[in-house]
Amino acid sequence: MSLHKARIKAFQDVLEQDVIDIVQLQRLAFNGIPDEKGLRSIVWKILLHYVPHEKNTREATLQKKRQLYQQFIDEIIVTPGGPTDHPLNISPDSSWSTYFKDNEVLLQIDKDVRRLCPEISFFQSATEFPCEKVVNSNGMKRLHKRVEQSMLTYATLERRGLGVSKLSSEIRRSDSVSSGDYAPLNEGCEAHWEVVERMLFLYAKLNPGQSYVQGMNEIIGPIYHTFAIDADKENRQHAEADCFFCFTNLMAEIRDFFIRTLDETESGINYMMGKLSHCLRKNDADVWGRLEAQELRPQYYSFRWLTLLLSQEFSLPDVERIWDSLFADDNRFSFLIYICCAMILLVRDNLLSGDFASNVKLLQNFPPMDVSLILNKAVEISNV
Amino acid sequence: MAKKTYDLLFKLLLIGDSGVGKTCILFRFSDNHFTTTFISTIGIDFKIKTVELRGKKIKLQIWDTAGQERFHTITTSYYRGAMGIMLVYDITNEKTFDDIVKWLRNIDEHANEDVEKMILGNKCDMEEKRVVSKERGEAIAREHGIRFMETSAKANINIDRAFSELAEAILDKTSGREADADHARIAVERRPSRAPPARACCS
Ligand SMILES: Nc1nc2c(ncn2[C@@H]2O[C@H](COP(=O)(O)OP(=O)(O)OP(=O)(O)O)[C@@H](O)[C@H]2O)c(=O)[nH]1
Ligand SMILES: [Mg+2]
Numbered sequence: 001m002s003l004h005k006a007r008i009k010a011f012q013d014v015l016e017q018d019v020i021d022i023v024q025l026q027r028l029a030f031n032g033i034p035d036e037k038g039l040r041s042i043v044w045k046i047l048l049h050y051v052p053h054e055k056n057t058r059e060a061t062l063q064k065k066r067q068l069y070q071q072f073i074d075e076i077i078v079t080p081g082g083p084t085d086h087p088l089n090i091s092p093d094s095s096w097s098t099y100f101k102d103n104e105v106l107l108q109i110d111k112d113v114r115r116l117c118p119e120i121s122f123f124q125s126a127t128e129f130p131c132e133k134v135v136n137s138n139g140m141k142r143l144h145k146r147v148e149q150s151m152l153t154y155a156t157l158e159r160r161g162l163g164v165s166k167l168s169s170e171i172r173r174s175d176s177v178s179s180g181d182y183a184p185l186n187e188g189c190e191a192h193w194e195v196v197e198r199m200l201f202l203y204a205k206l207n208p209g210q211s212y213v214q215g216m217n218e219i220i221g222p223i224y225h226t227f228a229i230d231a232d233k234e235n236r237q238h239a240e241a242d243c244f245f246c247f248t249n250l251m252a253e254i255r256d257f258f259i260r261t262l263d264e265t266e267s268g269i270n271y272m273m274g275k276l277s278h279c280l281r282k283n284d285a286d287v288w289g290r291l292e293a294q295e296l297r298p299q300y301y302s303f304r305w306l307t308l309l310l311s312q313e314f315s316l317p318d319v320e321r322i323w324d325s326l327f328a329d330d331n332r333f334s335f336l337i338y339i340c341c342a343m344i345l346l347v348r349d350n351l352l353s354g355d356f357a358s359n360v361k362l363l364q365n366f367p368p369m370d371v372s373l374i375l376n377k378a379v380e381i382s383n384v
Numbered sequence: 385m386a387k388k389t390y391d392l393l394f395k396l397l398l399i400g401d402s403g404v405g406k407t408c409i410l411f412r413f414s415d416n417h418f419t420t421t422f423i424s425t426i427g428i429d430f431k432i433k434t435v436e437l438r439g440k441k442i443k444l445q446i447w448d449t450a451g452q453e454r455f456h457t458i459t460t461s462y463y464r465g466a467m468g469i470m471l472v473y474d475i476t477n478e479k480t481f482d483d484i485v486k487w488l489r490n491i492d493e494h495a496n497e498d499v500e501k502m503i504l505g506n507k508c509d510m511e512e513k514r515v516v517s518k519e520r521g522e523a524i525a526r527e528h529g530i531r532f533m534e535t536s537a538k539a540n541i542n543i544d545r546a547f548s549e550l551a552e553a554i555l556d557k558t559s560g561r562e563a564d565a566d567h568a569r570i571a572v573e574r575r576p577s578r579a580p581p582a583r584a585c586c587s
Contacts, residue, residue: 108452111403115423214402214452215426260454303427303458312423357445360430 008034015042020053022046029328032321032372038231040320044223047327048246062238069241076205077143077198078133103146105204105212106197110144112217113197120316122225123193129237130190131198143197196224199244203251210251213258218311220247222319253332257307272306272333273298279341283381287348294356301363305340313343318371325375335382342377390434390443394554395465396547399487400472401480402451405506408537409472410448413547418538425450427458435548437555444551456490463494467558468502468550475505475521475534476513484524500553502531504546509539 011034014025029047033040045051052061116123134142199220204212223246227239235242251258262268277298281288304312309326311319322339329335343366344351351359398406407425412418414431429448434441447466449459463469471487473480484503491501505521508514518534525532531549535542 108402112424118423213454214424214450218423218426258454260457263457299458299461300428300430308426312426357430357432361432364430 004034008036008039011039011043012037016055018055020046020055022053026328026330030325033324036231038235040324041227041230041235044226044323044327045242045246048249050242050246050249062242065245066238066241069244072202072206072244073131073133073198076202102201102205106143106146106201108214109197109200109204109212109217112214113193113200116193116196116217116221117225117316122228123196123221124191126189127192127195127228129239130188131195131240134198135188135190142194143201144194192224192228195228195240196220199224199240199247202244203248207251210255210259215258215308216251218308219250219254222311222316222323223247223250225316226320254309269303269307272337273302276302276306276337276340279337279381280344283341283384284345284348287344287351290352291359294359296356296359296363300360302340304364305343306336309336310339313366314371315368321371322375325378335378338378338381339374341381342374345381346374346377390441392440392555392558393443393445394467394551396444396446396468396470396550397462397466398446398448398470398472399459399490400451400470400504401474401477401483404451404472404474404477404480405537406448406451406472409470409504409506409535409543409546410446412537412540412543414446416540418540424452427455428462433547435551437548437552440555442551442555444547460490460494463491463499464496466495466499467554468500469495470502470504470546470550471530472504472506473516473521474507475516475518476507476510478515481505481516481520481524488528498557500550500557501528502533502546502550502553504542505532505534507536507538508534508541509536 007028011025011028014020014028025043025046029043033043042051046053050065051058113123196217200212200216203216204210220243224239224243227243227246228236230236230239256262256265257269257272259268263270265271277288280291310322314322325339326332326336344363346369347362347367350362354362398410400406402424407429408418410429410431414433425448427450431446431448432443433446434443436442447462449455449462469491471484471491473484475481488501491499503521503525505516505518521534522532531553533542533546533549535546537543
């Protein structure tokens, strides 16, 4: 049996256990999950605490969650017939004002999902499993349509002389949706980016304190991609629901990175950047000193690295490989720090000879590199 | 000491709401190219371009910031060292124009008092979708005593001009300051905030 086949077998054996030996699964996943047989998909679901360790409860849990997700769609997207009270009702909780606020969030999501992973065609292609209630609604329930729709409603109002300038400016807010290749598909079809848009909107609605922050699209993207190309048809069919909950669980761990008021707290992004700086100093005082001397602050590069779990620094397959290790590590975000530190160490010679500008550029556009090199280095650092 | 490849170094900053086209403007300027598929900027991005003005080689160090509110703590920390700020709105989007006032307030709070500013109304290739007239753009610029231009990153309208005018305005202020690269850099990075015209240290 080839090494590769043996690895697949090892994963399958663990997954067959009545109660998964999570330590063993973590150990396997840490070294990378094979792309075949939907392994990454199921293992991520377990590591992200979505699928239970007990084999006999798995089916029921999935079923329950998937139903719950349908309910979210019904309640938040399908049923609302649009605002009911008068558009000029200015009370802050009038349904129109909620509608406006939602549309603003939607607009930001819309802009971002259309810019998701442009280097691959996946997100622009049609999903096999569109949300029937949405795609067969004459466009009425499509989120991006809804933004356009509300513009029309208001344009009409304005023409009838009801509009006040405040309202007319609200309409225009939503006017610059660019389409390009990320054009919506026809009735009955739905592109993957539309699915991502729906998940992010539901997340924003269900987590009003946090709503949507740019970058969340980059977190949900790789998860959804992994689930949507699962080898198993039924899993693919429920990729959206499964992804929604896994994303929610992952966000529970990293959401503080996305909240400005928490920047300075122990779970916030500044603290993480400080940890990285500390780690670098400990492992390579020369490079650390060089960057300090150049006043090349960690925010210049590591803010994005850490907030997005490196998803913008590497190609999608490499991101997925890195996330195998991240999700497998109990101490998830310590390992993230080690990876980031490893990245810097691997270009240390360039950094030591480069000036400020070329160093910022190098770190902001990290050169393509075999990820296993980076991960091995990270492990090495974690052991000192 | 390494051979100088430029005479002066100017640090510029691009700010404005998300989606107005800051990254596209910068990309057009630095790489003379336009693509519709930029990922949204998270945090801050950086580009360098050297231009020649009045016989001087000027290295522009340009920071492209993220527009969304969440990133403001990160991005405002860059205001301080900036010598020029381009404030961008989208002529097809009213809100981005309304927010200009908010951005100007940000500049007042966080940037050096003598920073050169310029307002850009971007996407002027989309005439059919225009909702902010050029006159309104000019008016707000006049009101605040700031330079103004309509641009299109897509159709390459006024992009180079905007950067050279801003650079020229900074050059006017700095003239007299002499050309030591490292010296210039330190002056840029360490210029104290709110200090009255900080020229003294360099002349
Ligand atoms: N028609 C037209 N579209 C433009 C122009 N400049 C930018 N765009 C489009 O506007 C969208 C947003 O552009 P970006 O440059 O990414 O916007 P940004 O201001 O950097 O946004 P953030 O990074 O989110 O703050 C892109 O999809 C571009 O295609 C322009 O001059 N004309
Ligand atoms: Mg940008």
